[in-house]
Amino acid sequence: MAGLGDIALKDLRRFIVSPTGAKHRVFAWMEIGVILDHLLKFFARDDDDFFGVLHSRAHEVWSLRTGTSLEDRPRYTPTTCFETLPLPWPPGTEPGEEDGRVRAVAAAAREQDRLRRGYLDPPGADAATLKTRTLTNLYNARPTWLAHAHAALDRAVWGAYGWDDADPGATAEETILARLLGLNGERCGALKSP
Numbered sequence: 001m002a003g004l005g006d007i008a009l010k011d012l013r014r015f016i017v018s019p020t021g022a023k024h025r026v027f028a029w030m031e032i033g034v035i036l037d038h039l040l041k042f043f044a045r046d047d048d049d050f051f052g053v054l055h056s057r058a059h060e061v062w063s064l065r066t067g068t069s070l071e072d073r074p075r076y077t078p079t080t081c082f083e084t085l086p087l088p089w090p091p092g093t094e095p096g097e098e099d100g101r102v103r104a105v106a107a108a109a110r111e112q113d114r115l116r117r118g119y120l121d122p123p124g125a126d127a128a129t130l131k132t133r134t135l136t137n138l139y140n141a142r143p144t145w146l147a148h149a150h151a152a153l154d155r156a157v158w159g160a161y162g163w164d165d166a167d168p169g170a171t172a173e174e175t176i177l178a179r180l181l182g183l184n185g186e187r188c189g190a191l192k193s194p
Helices: 004-009 048-054 057-066 078-082 100-120 127-132 135-141 144-161 173-192
Strands: 014-019 028-031 040-043 068-070 073-075
Touching: 014 048, 048 057, 048 100, 048 144, 057 078, 057 144, 057 173, 100 135, 100 144
Parallel strands: none
Antiparallel strands: 014 028, 014 040, 068 073
């Protein structure tokens, strides 16, 4: 008997996962057929632009503020962290892949993922090295190349939202939250209008 997850993933080649509770808010691609632990949240999407928006600073700030915590670890609660997040475009109105903003987010997300995969599984690495190559260790160290990849992704996501900050990394968290909350309010108001 197929579960809801099986049905949601039926036509996809991969899907996105994130741990429920973790020091860092990270997202990763998983191949179809992987059996997930109950502490992983999954998104039945396989498009790079969606992955990029999830991995942006905008979503990180939103999810850290709207989520819960367990001891000292933030918890990703989909009903508050994701379902309330206003994506750059209202659901059902997303532009196609021919849109330059979509292409920019997707390209930055693919590059970030390529770089991270290179770190996690470098050619010729032995088992002992691979055991230390985790996303947690990578984000604890946050090397310059990773910071640059995130900055490029954030610039693309800011462009998708129509925000014109020259340096998204310098945008105050309160400014990000106010913008997202305002967008959320606009969209809720539009839904309530006859």
